[in-house]
Amino acid sequence: MSLVSVSSVADDKPLEIKVTRGALEDVSVEHFFPDTLTVKPASDMAELLSSVNGVSGVRMGGRGTDLIIRGQRETQLNILLDGAYLHGGCPNRMDPPTTYASGDSYDSISLIKGSQTVLYGSGGSGGTVILKRNKPALNEQGYHASYSGVVRSNGEGGSISADIAGGNDNGYIRFIGEVADVDSYEDGNGDTVRSAYESRSGSLILGAQLSDNTDLTMSYDRNEERDVLYAGANMDSPESNADIYRMKLEHQFSHSAIQSLKAELFQSNVDHLMDSYSLRNRSMGMYAPSTSDTTGGRITLDAWFGAHQATFGVDYQKNSRNGVVYNYPANQPMGQLWPDVIIEQVGLFGEVNRRLSSLDQIKLGLRYDYITANADNVNTLFMMTQTAAGLYGTVPHQQNEHNIAGFATWQHKLGSDYQLAMTASRSVRTADATERYMAKNNWIGNPWIAPEKHHQLEWVFSNVGETPWSISAYYNRVNDYILRYKASGKDRYQNVDAEIYGADLEYQYPINHQWLLKSSLSYTVGNNVDSNQPLSRISPLSAQLQALYSATTWEAGVVGRFVAAQNNVCLAASDCGGLDVTKTPGYGVVDLFMDYRLSPAISMAAGVDNLFDKTYRNHESRDDVFDPIPLQVNEPGRSVWLKLTGRF
Known part of the structure; x- marks a missing residue:
């Protein structure tokens, strides 16, 4: 896997971002240059990553980019999230996992595009995002501390964060905290x-x-969201909480084919509340409390067997979800978000790398997953006479799946630079709790939906010389693609055959030791093969141009983002029955x-986003429920921001 890392001069141990652009190892330019990924502040991790080539996000408000x-x-x-899986508490994706992870x-x-690993759970056909915490680098006095503050002009407010650690060679304790308060x-x-x-x-x-060879790490995270407004939803979220518990044991072996062992356990609990009245000055409406609890773990071994470098292991995940929607103030149940749903997965996996x-080098991976899915509360009455089983058509029984996935990568050098x-x-994605068991009159799951089978080919050609560039093309044929569609005013799910294909291009040109030009291009097409119609919410052609400057104590850049029109759509209001607005x-x-580095301990970053105050919207974003004309949620206008970072 090729990893390209960028970092900011703001900290002595800055955030490191690695992007897998295919199977090749890219070589970055000799001198360091800034990058908007580590300089520009973001509301959460998804917003931070959405500027990577080939990556975008669904906006529903100021928080929770998907x-x-x-x-x-x-x-x-x-x-x-540092080894833990977290499934959000909202079926409408108010709180995807990255909501609970600040930059x-x-x-x-580590961002892996496409299906190029089997180590991190079943599925992953589109990609894998791995957030990690490292052992803190302590100074001679045995501590490390840093702080950061951000203020914005558009959506007045900002955030304050701190990272404090202390310890010695035998152990450490570390605290990371952040508080954010942002207006619309x-x-x-x-327009607001x-x-x-x-x-x-x-x-x-x-x-x-x-x-000397064994380390133990335990951690606890608490995340609280309050009074979160969503222009792209019929509800807001007055309260949402997430707790994550982790335990990791790592051991290095000596004089053995087995090099290392890592054992991990985690528990994530999400309590989510959304309603349509408390933050909208209404006396009546609907509210929906829900929970999503995930338990799991994994054991991974790294080894050398002759000339073969191998990683293999076993993992487990169990997700339990419950949620009911009520009317207010009568407090009568109107539907079930998740009728006591439990989805369990047990996986065996292995990867082998050989030069x-x-x-020439090859890498092979194989994975097997056994999955069970069940809903235990499908006969509870709501709307006086309705049940989840009645909406499905019959009482669903436990579903069992035996899924096999794998990949093969061949890498070849063409001279010194190419x-x-x-x-x-092949990757297999099982349906989630919402796709299987949602039970509302206008949104009905399919308990018998089959898992998606993705069969992908990807080609990457690159130059790693003084002016590095890469071209990647991919084709993904999907059997039993899980399609969400609208019929008779109801959202439903069915299996279809689909295809997704596209290309990514990237190019860097160092003018001299201080100036670097970067450009990128991404193109994606998605089609429903059965109906010969486009898939919904597919990103249009996009490009990015950057001119970056680096000096001794300061750095700067100008970034141009250009996105083409998206006319290849499947509209909700048409016979196509899609989700495009x-x-x-x-x-x-x-x-x-x-x-700018003010001193060895303090640096200041500043910027202007949307310099010319353009009115624009991403095609993938949700429809603005407050706009009488069907349109997606608009992106922010001109915004000036300031970020101060220090360490001591």
Whole structure:
């Protein structure tokens, strides 16, 4: 896997972001240059990553951007929060997993595009996001501390975060905390978009070195969201809480084919509340309390068997979800979000890497998953006479799946600068709790839905010389694609055959030791093969141009983001029955930023987003329920931001 890392000069141990652009190892330019990924502040991790080439996000408000990688989303992506899986408490995706992860709460991010690993759970056809915390780097006095503060002009408010650690060679204790309070922003027209939110989070990490070869880490995270407004939903979220518990044991072996062992356990609990009245000055409406609890663990071994480098292991995950929607003030049940749903997964996996020669290398992966899904509360009455089983058509029984996935990658060097790689893969994604068991009169799950089978080919050709570039193309044929569609005013799910294909291009040109030009292009197409109609919410052609400057004590950049119109749509109001709100016009937006080191301990970053105050919207974003004309939620207009970072 090729990893490209960028970092900011703001901290002595800055956030590291690694992006897998295929099977090849890219070589970055010799000198460091800034990147908007680590300089520009973001509301959560998904917003931070949405500027990566081939990655976009679904906006519903100011919080909870939902990632899309190469046209795939939701549980087509595997997202690990320092080894833990978290499934949000809202079936409408108010709180995807990245909502509970701020950019300052993790030390590194690995973003793997496509299906190129079997190590991180079943599925992952669209990609994998791995957030990690590292052992803190302590100074000679045995501590490390840093802080950061952000203020914004559009959506007035900001955030304050701190990272404090202390210890010695035998162990450490670390605290990471963040508080954010942001008002609703204005779009380029000066119209207010409902997007305000309050959030606070805290993490306590304890690490102990049990022996020269053994380390134990335990952690607890608490995340609280308050008064979160959503322009793209019929409800807001007055309260949402997430607790994550983790325990990790790592051991290094000596004089053995087995090099290391890692054992991990986690528990994540989400309590979510949404309603349509408390934050909208209404005397009646609906409210929906829900819970989503996930328990799991994994054991992974790294080993050398002759010339073969191998990683293999076993993992387990159990997700339990409950949720009911009530009317207010009568407090009568109107439907079931998740009628006591339990989905369990047990997986066996392994990857083997072997260098065939100085020019050729292969990597193979294989995975087996046994999955069970069941809903125990499908006969409870709501709306006086209705039940979940009645909406499904009959009482569903436990569903069992035996899923096999794998990949094969061949990498070949063409001289000193050029590399070629090809990956063939199969990944299987089981349906989530919402797709299986949602039970409302206008939104009905399919308990008998089959899992998606993704069969992908990806080709990558790159130059790793003085002006590095890469071209990747991919084709994904999906059997039993899980399609959400509208029929007779109801959202339903069915299996269809589909295809998703596209290309990513990236190019860097260092003008001199101080100036670097970067450009990227991404193109994705998604089709329902059965109906010969487009898939909904597919990202249009997009490009990005960056001019970056780096000096001794300061850095700066100008970024142009250009997105084409999306006319290849499947509209909800048409016979197609899709989820696209409307055709979306193209746009171009310019951002500016700079980062200046005031002293060895303090740095200041500032920028202007949407410099020319454009009114624009992403095609993938939700429809603005407050707009009488069907349109997606608009992006923010011009916004000036300032970020101060220090350490001591």
